[in-house]
Structures are given as C-alpha cells and as structure tokens.
Amino acid sequence: MDKASIAPPDAVLTFSEKNFRPSVVEGELYDWWERSGFFAPPATPAPGEKTFVMMLPLPNVTGDLHMGHALGFGGYEDLMARWHRMQGDATLYLPGTDHAGIIAQIVVEKELAKETDKKGLTREQFLGEMWKWMRHYQPRIYGQLRMLGCSLDWSRVHFTMDPDMQQRVRTHFIRLYKRGRLYRADRIVHWCLTCQTTFSDLELLHVERTDQLSYVRYPWADAMPDGTPDVIVATTRPETIVADTAVAVHPEDARWKPFIGRDVLVPLVERRVKIIADEAVDPAFGTGALKVTPGHDQTDFEIGQRHSLPIISAIDKSGTMTGQAGILSGELRDAARARAVEVLKQRGLLVRQEPITHAVGIHDRCQTVEEPLVMRQWFMRMKELAAPAIEAVRSGKIQIVPAYQEKIYFEWMENIRDWAIARQIWWGHSIPAWYCRDCSEIVVPDEDAPDPTACPKCRSNDLAQDPDVLDTWFSSALWPHTTLGWPERTADLARFYPGTMLETGYDIIFFWVARMIMMGIENMGDVPFRTVYLHGLVRIGGQKMSKSKGNVESPVGVIQELGADTLRFALVNGVSAGADSELSEGKLQNAREFANKLWNIGRFVLRTLEARPQTGWAADRRPVDDAALGPAERWILSRTEAAIAEATRLLETYHFGEYVAALQQFAWGEFADVYLELAKSSLRDERRADGAARTLAYVLDRVLRLLHPSMPFITDTLALQLWRALPTDEGAPSLVVARWPLAGPRDLALEERFAVLVDVVRAIRNLRQAAGARPGQRLAVTLGGETGAIRELADAIAHLTQTTVTFGGGAGPAVVVRAVEVRLGIEQDAAGHRARLERDLAEARDALARSRELLARPGFAEKAPAAVIANERAKLAEREERVRLLEAEIARLA
C-alpha cells in the first residue's frame, strides 16, 4: 500500500485554537493512522530490516479498560512500539482479547439472571448467549484501545475463542497428551462451592480469619497402661473428623514416639485408625498430634499418599455432608461443624475450644472459602516444562526488568506444582478427550483426526466427551505463537517468532508470563520473547484501585476530558519499573498543562514561519553553523542534540519515567522558557531572523519526534501542520512512520557559558526584585570579573532580564563570572542587598572550608581519580575567589 496516498484529515491540519483540544483531533488521527496501514508490518521483511514484536497482554473481553491497562498499554507498550517503529524496525504490536473463562461466565450469568426467560438454559443455549455478549463487549474494548492511541495491528487481531484458535488449543492439548505431559488422576483440588468448579493453586488466595480451634480427645482403641496420655488433636474443622483415617505426629516428637503404630478411635464414627509419623506435622502446634483427613485437606492428602491411607469423601460438591459422614450426613458444611461440636461435647470428647486467627483459602474470583475435594481431574506435569524455562532466564536469554523479579520467578518455578487445567464450567475451550462408558478408556484423537466415535480398545460406540473446559490461562499461555498461526508454519510465525518484548503487570508473572515461556519453549523450541518488562499497580489516593473502594477512575473518562496524551504522559511520569505508582490529580494537571505548552510552542513557531520565505529550508534539516546563527541558536541546537542523546539512552535502558520527565524539562524549561524568549529578540533583527526561524522549526521538529512515543496525538497534529508549512527532507507522511533522530555534535563550551548566563540572569533578576524594579523599567547593571566568556551573550542577558548590561571587564580566572552578582553595580540602592551578601559570604566560607578539608584529607590525593581531584582544585580556586570578591564588595558598601 502506498502509505502516503491517504491525505491526513482536514480537522487535524486546520485545528488552530488557542488551547489544544484533544477531542477534535484524536479520533480523526487514529482512523487515518490505521487506514494508512502504519501499524501493519508486512510478513515479508525488507532487506536488513529488524523486527520488534510485542503481544498486547490480552484484556478480558468482558471488561472495560482500567488504569492498569492504560498504564501498560498506553503508557509503556505503545511508547515502545512507536519508538521502535520510528527506528525503522518492522513493528508488530498484536491485539486481541481473552475469553476470560469463569469471569466472563459469571458476568453473563448475572446479566441473564435479570431476564426471566433466560433461566434454565441448556448448555448450547447458554453458549449462544455467551457469544452474543462477546460480540457486544469486544468492539467496546477494542474501541477503548484505539482511544488510548495504541498502534496495534488490527489486521492481525485475535480472540482466544475464535474457531481457528480453538483448533490450535485442541492441537496443543493433544500433543501434550501424546507426549505424556498431561495426566488424569484422583487428586485433591480446590473446589469452589459458589462457582461449582475447581481452580488452580494460583487462584487460591488466603485471608486471615478467626475461628474456633477445638481440642478433641481420640480415645485409645485398646487398653493402655495407667498414666498413658490422652490423644488430643486440635482442629478448626471438626466436621471433617468423620473422614479421618489416621492421627499423625512428628517422628522425632518424644511425647508421641512411644505410641507410633498404636490405634485410636475416631470420635463420632468410632473408626479404628493408626497413629503415624510424618515430617509434615508441626510438633509445636496444639498437642503435636494432627488428625489426618486425606479427603478434605491438602496436607492431609499428601500425608495420606505417603502412608497409603484410605480417602473418605465426607463432603460433596454442593457442600453437603455425604453418606460417609455418619451422624452428620445430610447437613450443610457449616451446620455440620456446629453439630459435630455439640455431639463431641455431649460425649465428653471436647476438651476445650479457643479462638484462633489463621489463613483460610478463598477463591480469587468470588471470595468463597474453598473446599478441598478429591476428584478425578486433568493435570499438567510442570517440573520438566519448568526446567528449560528456568534456564532461559538464568542464562540471560530472557531478561526480566526489574531484575529482582527474576528471583521471584525462580522461587516459584523451582517449586512448581502440577497444574489443574480443567474447569467445570461451560464457557471455554473443550477438552478433546472422550471416555468409553464400557471400558473407561481415555480416548484422545490424533491432532488431525476428527472427533472419535468408537473406543479403540473395546470397540464400543458409547463414548462421552469430557464435559469440562480448559483453564483460561491454558490458551493464553499459547498467545505468542498461536496468534501467528501455529501449528502451521506461516510466514508470520517465521518472521515474528520469537518476539521481542513482553510488557505486563507483575501480578501475572506466574499466571501468564511463566506459562508463556514454558509453552513457547515446548511448542516452538524457543522462548516467546527476549525481555519482560513488568510494571506496578496504579494507585489513586494512596490506595489500590478496586470497585469496592469506589476509587476506580476510568481511563476512558480521563481521555474524554483531558485527552489520551495527557493520560499517557501522566501515568508514566516519574515511575520506575516494577514500582507501584500514584496517579494524582496534580500529575494529570501537570501533563495537561504540558500538552498545552507544547501546543503553544507549536503555534508560536508556525506563526513565525508564516511570515517568512523559506527557500532552501527543511524542518528536519539542522541549520548550519553560519553567520545567521547567533549564540542562542547554537546553544539550543547543541542542547537539542543533548536531549536526543538523553532520550535515546533512557529509552534503551527502560527508564520511561525519566524519559518523559527529561523531555518535559527540555521542551518547557529550555526550549520554551529560554530559547523562545531569546528568539523573539533575534526575530526582530533581520540579520538573524532567518537563523532563528530555521532553528525554531528544527528544534520543534526534534521535540515532536522525541515526544511522539508518549504523546502521539498532539505531536502528530503539530508535525503535520509544521511539515505543511515547511516540508521535511525525509518526507514522512506522519510522525508515526518518521525517523527517530540521531544525536549530532554538541558545543559543550557554549553550553557551559550558557549555564553561566542562566546564573547571571537569575542574579540580575534577583537584584531587580530586591531593588524593587518595576517591570519594563530599565536598569543599568555592570558585570565585573572575567566576563569575556559571556560577552557575546550580552543581548541575551539584556533580553531575558529587561536590563541594560555593561561589562566592567577585568582579567582573572574564568570562574570569577560565577561570582558576578557581587559586582553588579545597580544604580539605585537595593534594600537588603548587604544582608544578602553577608549570607552569601557565610555560605561561601563554609563551601571553601569543605573544599580545603577534602583536599587536605589523608589519602585523597593518592586514591581519588585525577578528574575528581582536578575538579576539586578548580572548585577550591573558585570558592577562594568568591569569598574574596564578597569580602571586597561588603567592604566597598561599608
């Protein structure tokens, strides 16, 4: 496609209001960018072209964007994508959404519950409704991503439940199964009584809760000698006593060691069980004796496995006590607990109760207290999958930013447990496994084969497909390669895998990042990305945002009010990798003011250009160092090169917060506050006006390029207008595809002199204020000391201070100009001038003493680097001179 063939929108080219109004241009610009194909890299590379590939951390299809998304997508990811695109990399930033399994199903169930005719739906009907909702939600979230300005390649958008994606997940499951990575077994799993599904370890959260800890006596099964201690166990779940199949003690616990192997009777059911020894028991807790309930407790299940204990299921999926529960059967879990305590009390087996604060497991999606149940489930063997994924990070093939997150990654990966991948819900990827009703054989078809209709073992046609679906993360773990066409060997896959960057929040490093690394290596033989950049949470008013706190600020609302650029800039400003951040009103306000500042800088430059002929100019051509350029021009040009180098360095090292801050400082503090003011005077002088105008255009061009990754809308609006007034040599149709600037040579000596100028200007301004000079009122000031270095800047000083400057001259070390303020002869007496000088003198003497002390310190001369010593010597000379001048000035006044 000819990228220049579509003209930029008129609304953008002609927008010229005094204040920038994002709503006028943002939508128009984004449409134009997208239609122009700027975001869609071709699958065939140009010679020597590098790629930059980053997958959008696919948001849930059912949600709206929240601030965390805005920070990740708009703040960091799009910034990186745009920066790389400007460097000429073929940049793929691939969008999509996640079907969000349980969450989406809960959302839609709630919606359907409001409609009376939508109750009691069949599975097929319900899935029909799910799809209806998907089609409703999806454009909404995609629209919000566009509002943020994300330069996503919409021609490659994917949804985890698209038919082709479903096929790819099916293939993945089958391959893993055939390779022995998957197995089905009776194991204890986390069960949610509300959601009626299992969930993985990662989805289990813990909350502190206070419960009653009951001490219960388990009578000896056989007669014991006098003085034998009672076996008393402590439990918070007395209702599970009926499912106990042992009592465990620590093997080294002297109190219990003699009784290991003896039998006790489980209360309520009078079952004879053994006292066993197991390391898992904490001898310090309770009495040191633990009731073992393999059917309803994770630890106990593992103890049971080690000792081949029978498993009794006393609670069913609905939370009702089963027929195995003896006298408790038929009761609900909580009622059964009370009943158990009551009966134990009656029988004299309840020794005592005390309150205990402990952690209870809850389901992260609904906060319901989990019920561990033993069920036949699909699991993924993780140990072997984790090994190469650990190695990939350890060897540096994948870099995690910030680096300390690597420790957390290793910690989890090295202790990884098998992953329960099935969910007992309807919305999700079906499991391509069938069970023979006659011989119980598991039938998993070959990857290209149709669904099986007969059991290969017993020839029965009575097959039933597994009714469960796969965990949402099972499919999102494949995102970096399935979106590119895997398992087919597509051109996209060849070109864009492995990817470059994965940017996301640190809260899903295990859920998503680790699993993508494992599955990428498993399916592709290579890691899915080279760098993982993790960002923190966004807080508002010091608190983590959550709906229950009511402090969820919608990024969409902020964009509509203040613009995407403002939000993007504010989110990233002053934030470092991995750190949580605070999005305050003040930050947003500052970002908005900066955007407006930029807009007005642009207006000033455009107005300047309008008035002059521009033969032989180009906006991106650096004005040559000729007679038309005054010192101010040469200075800002040099500072521009510094800003380019600094911005590039900060981006290369992922210091995004500092990158935006540095550019704000340059554009506002140097370009606008200093140079623009100076340019006004240059523009009045016909000999220098052209040089000033060209400098304004060039520096603006650079500033716009440098800021475009963070503030794409306002920068492109200005660039399009600037380039229409003054075309570029490059000829890029938009900043989106314009080149990132390369830093050129600087004039460090001039920059240093200008730093002196800034000091002098400040000193004069202070004097004016002290002298009570009115604005516009001219003052004559004489500069003393070695002023040669700044003489050529006299006009600049005069302009910036509205003061007539004369130079007293005088030879001496160059540093004397730093003390210039003491020699300023102001014609009228300045109130407080002398007090000010006294104070300065005291400070100067302190500084001098510090320099002397440091230079005289034993070891300094021998051990400090030469540059540091030289610097300190120069400082000493400067300070001596300053003290001398201050003393002289005070003496003169007196």
Add this chain to the structure above:
RNA sequence: GGGCUGUUGGCUCAGCUGGUUAGAGCGCUGCGUUCACAUCGCAGAGGUCGCUGGUUCGAAUCCAGCACAGCCCACCA
C-alpha cells in the same frame, strides 16, 4: 515460616555502576503578566536521604543489623 520491595522537603516520586551545591511535579510564599500559552512568567522558602554500625580519602548510593510499611510464596491443622 520463607522471600521480595520500599522508607529521600507538606504530598507523589526520581536519583543509588560511591565523587560538583541531592532533583522533578504538585502544594506553599512573594512579585508580575495585552503582544505563543493565566492550562502563563519570575523569584523564593522547605531535605541530618528511616535508625545504628561497618567498608572507604569520600556513602542517599556498597555491606551488616534493626525499626516501620507494603507485597508475594507456604501443607501450621
């Protein structure tokens, strides 16, 4: 129980491969402003860089311990 991170002006945070006078934004004080921008300009006040030791010529920066805050992991029933 294990681990991670943070503690820098009133607030929110940068800086920390050790080396000028520790920075920014907001807030605050004073002055100013038709002429790109009041979404503005200028000036100013405000910090023993959590505490205690150590290494070093030199520590906000490196090391150890401690305190406080937050987070993650974990089979304390």
